[in-house]
Amino acid sequence: NAQQTSVSGIVKDAKTGETILGASILEKGTSKGVITNMDGEFTISASPNATLVIKYLGYLSVEVPVAGKTKITVQLHEDAIALGEVVAIGYATVKKNDATGSLTSIKPDKLNKGLTTNAQDMITGKIAGVNVVSDGGAPGAGAKIRIRGGSSLNASNDPLIVIDGLAMDNEGIKGVSNLLSTINPNDIESFTVLKDASATAIYGSRASNGVIIITTKKGEKGAKPRVSYDGNVSMSVVGKTLDVMNGNQFRDYANKLYAGQTGTLSKLGTESTDWQRQIYQTAINHDHNISIMGGLKNMPYRASFGYTNQDGIIKTSNFERYTGSVNLNPSFFDDHLKVSLNAKGMYVNNRYADTGVIGAAASMDPTQPVTSTQEPYKTTFAGYWQWITTGTTWNSLSVANPLATLNLKKDIAHSKDFIGNAEFDYKVHFLPELRAHLSLGTEISDGKQNLFIPTTNASDGQVGRTGYEKIYKYNRSLSYYMNYAKEIGVQKFDVMAGYEWQHFYRSLNSHYSALDLTTNTTNNVFKTESYLVSFFGRANYTLLERYLLTATIRNDRSSRFAKENRSSLFPSLAFAWKINEEGFMKNNTIFSDLKLRLGYGETGQQNLGSDIGDYPYIPVYVTNIEGATYPIDGNYIQTYRPNPYNKKLKWETTTTYNAGIDWGLLNNRITGSIDGYYRATDNLISRVNVAAGTNFSNIVTQNIGSLENKGIEFTLTGKAISTKDLTWDISYNATYNYNKITKLTGTGASTPVADRNISSGTGNYVEVHQVGFPAYSFFVYEQVYDRNHNPIEGLYVDRNGDGKINDADRYYYHNPAPDVTMGLSSKLVYKEFDFGVTLRASLGNYVYNDVAANKANVGASGVWSTSGFFVNKPISAMETNFVGRTNWYFSDFYVQNASFVRVDNITVGYTFKNLFHAISSGRLSATVQNPFVFTKYKGLDPEVFTGVDNNIYPRPIMAVIGLSLNF
């Protein structure tokens, strides 16, 4: 029958009454179908006696006979029993309910998201077991992400990030602090975090620190083009600054301290300069994103463009980013061949401010002027006042004028990044249970950071400097797998086997010289590459829809190890039991979902970090560059230095045991999970001493120890209120993790953590690795206090009771990693209004207050330096009143409890519809970002990933006005 009528309708959630976007309407028995629009509406032309099948992910599908009607309303009920949500796992997707490993999948909340410039902002505090600490408040700043604590010491602790199926490397690119900054957060559909080894082992040697799978948004089949705009304007200001002496206070103090010493006192100025005010500014930022999505016949598409421009709260810093993305997902041969093409591009201009000015502004003498029209300042220092030794020579040990440091330095990175991949998924025509999947991907990035420092900038030797550093890198990947899925009665099999090849290449070249372009020249060229070749397989077995078994195995071979140690196997096994599907649970009305998960797996670590590099086992000579030549027979000739190497180096292996329960209560109105885990890393890669005379350095990369992480994770999500006009969603997560080093061979004493030096002295450290203690434990003296609980300078507890206070009295005292982290999100929606709050807590994390320690000496030797300049001091240092008698900075007094509760954002929004005919819907919102931090920590900000608080770019407080429009 050719007669067709036009049927229109609307699809709604039966419970909340909200319209459902993207539901599919199919005329039964045909291939005709449409998808609902933003307002849940659809129009389909169908035979008057046809039946329409309406489907939407996570809801029970409904069949509606047309029966001559032209207008119908469809109510969909949530599919509470079988949560239909599909989550990405390695090389496949599964229904969340069928997942056997520990994983968390989240979709960024459209309403309650705060300001998200970088992808990591969207998961901060949202996922149990995932701790995200931003590197500071610089625009475009990166973050450190730790999943279930770190599993390594010197090797990388970063999770593997997989974007649309392409596994990325973790090396940064110029101008962008981490690769998550290269993706426009607005393009992200979902994050899946794989946490336990049974989930991650399919990624083998890169999976020890967890895996974050990012899936970007795609178009929909047959949908009309939809254009959306999302943007915001925000204003940032600095929160706290350090309370230091002003000009008058400083003059009074110096006059008292150096009474009668006219030589010294004559160096005091007459001004009262607030140097901190000089370096900070109120910054204006804006962010715009436009996207179009739809479906052109069998080809869903989506394209987006984003622009971000952020000023930093430190003068001169600015981050400008353009992003573009295109997704095409055509399918052919009756959906037998599905193709997915993704391309993402980014262009960034990033001007860095020298963060040294943060400390300098607090230390610069407040009695001195910012600028001076006198000589030598006028000519030699571009009018900025500076400390000089004699004539026009800057005192190189003094605190440089921070405003001059900012304004007389141009440090700008320009970088481009491209991520592209093509996936082909073919369901074999004669055997539809068999799928073949091919994925080809690449990331290419090219960044250049230009530096220009005029000769008037005192702090760089007064000869000026110009030059650049370029980093070019790519990552190429090919993966191929076959998948066979079959159902036989009550049994289901799903078996997959595949191969993957990846090539990572990185080159760096830099060139710097003095402004005369011939002196002080340094050229540096560096190139490196590595390959990873892997074979992997997975088998899923399901019995009676309730007993699920997953086994995976991966064989990884990395070019980073010698042939004998190159290949390794990473197996995993997981079991899940859907308890609520059992007969005895049939009549229970409490649990709508109940699943027990048990998992075991082994993962590896082959990312040795840039310090160790890609060739730790190959003996090579390193050539010298400028400034490091030696005259032989009258010529400054090339020198070769043999590098240390270790042929025996092999993988780190982490073994994980995990047990978890997922539950849903009251028709899944409340859902949650709890996981307990134990992870042990063996053959820990670390740089430790070798026997003198046996290698070409005293310290060589070796497999030397073991550590373990134990923890519990808890997640709870609930709809506190769920009515037609009012809904209130709350989600909460909490994590406890304990890290301990269990073995370190070849190091009797503690191993200092080289990159965590403190500011006082040269080469002083406060963090060490020691057996029996958490990694990065603070190693300090125990302070003795007077009756008023003030520390007595240099008086430490003789902990070993030998009557002497020496190195042997230092002890292990806390560490920078939190014991417990928590996140809480609340979203209240009342009709058109929404109100969201996101909170985050971190408990038991300690920070060495390097700022306070470094500025503690308020005595005669600390305020007027022996090298001839004044140093301002914080008011708080007057209370401790240290005068620089001893190594006061090794006191546990400066290791401070930095537990905190931070309000990440508070958002109020209003949603509107049908504006000016052109705009189908939209939302206006106001957000305050980072308004409050509650902490006992005495420094400016308790969130310091390294545990040494020094010159951290302050995280600003921001006010954001956001607008979203759907056309």
Add this chain to the structure above:
Amino acid sequence: CVNDLNVTPIDPSTIRTFDQDAVFAKVYASLALTGQQGPAGKGDLAGVDEGTSSFIRLIWNLNELSTDEAICSWGDPGIPELNFNKWTASHDQVNGIYARFYFGVSLCNLFLEQTASATDTKTVKQRAEVRFLRALNYYYLMDLFGNVPFTEVVSLDPPKQMRRADLFAWLEKELKAIEPDLAAPRTNTYYRVDQAAEWLLLARMYLNAEVYTGTANWSAAKTYAKKVMDSGYKLNPSYAQLFMADNAGAFDASTNTAPQEIILPIACDGVKTQSYGNSLFMIASFHTSGMPAWGTSEGWGGNRARAALARKFFPNGIPVGTDLTKLTAFAGDKRAMFWGWDIADSKSTDPMTILNYSVFKQGLSVTKFSNVRSDGKVSNDLKFTDTDVPLFRLAEAYLTYAEASFRLGDAPTALTTINQLRDRTSGSAPALSSITLDKILDEWSREFYFEGRRRTDLIRFGYYGGSDYTWDWKGGTAAGTKFSSIYNLYPIPATDLNVNPNLKQNPGF
């Protein structure tokens, strides 16, 4: 494909094949540099601040700060322990110097293995010099640590420990064995080792033979010192020139005549050979704002003279009213290159006295080293220094000859020789009229203060650990306290004891 995994490094700055001249140059370069990038970067060693990891800076710290000559105001790791003779087996500079010497040994072993079969004249000469420099590393190890691991090969097997006396015997044999292959005195190109350097090292070993082996050998010390004195090197008339930016003379396009005295210099250049641990360390750490121009923008204000050193030149003190900017003239000895500070600012009663060791301006500053040229021209860089470090210089042979003669009972020769040195043909210092053993030790200090050798001299005279001879801040008290003789040796670093089962710690640590 799996074959892709067989990578070879693609970094153009790394090379897989041995290059004889390039490794030879590195053997020398590691006397001055800390890594493959100037002033720091691509460091040779790890676990120690790169600037601190320098050969001469570490030798200087261990041999000067622990004695009556120098004290440092810094609280950097390890520095107070050196000031106060309280180091342990986990000590930054001790670990650093040990690692530096063995880096040198491994580097030399590699060169010698790779060139073992070559017999051409150039290689034979290079090999002799590399063997000398390996011996130099072992000499310092013997002097500072006593009984140390010993290896002549590149191998992953932990080396065996050699007794101090056995190492002495090996060094004696080794140095004599290379003599025919070394260039005759003053015939090699500047900065390269000649026979005079070998003789001087032997002379130094024989002078201290009693300490190293238990048996004195003054006559051998005298013999080898004399060989050096007769080798064609000359005392430079100007003492000051020896420590100035253009002390490479013709090599620095200068008329500075210091090279006639300097037997083995460590090359430094403000542009081409930059380090925070070569002469820059000596110049910058001795100076600070307010002192007469020292030729670099760096003035770290750390190391200055203990009162005990100052008194070698000012035995009767420095009376109030003395012009502290003209102390050389006041001392009547051109080698007395000191600078005194405004007493009010230093809060001390006497410009030589140090009441608070962490205040640099207490005590006399040393202006002996500078990056200023004797010809008045500008040095190569505002920051990094051109001044070569005179590691071996002829004056040592004079004092060795004098001391050995005296100990052999020939006081007149000792007196004559010392007065020759004091005179330097330009009347550097007035002649001494009489001589005693203690006067010889004082003369060692006056001639070589702040050049990185004092500890060895004090030990030879029995004036170090276990001795009643005290100096200000010795052992950590302002007046000076005796410390144990176990400190006459530095401890084998705990890190090496942990990884090399063949090692036994020095007694007392």
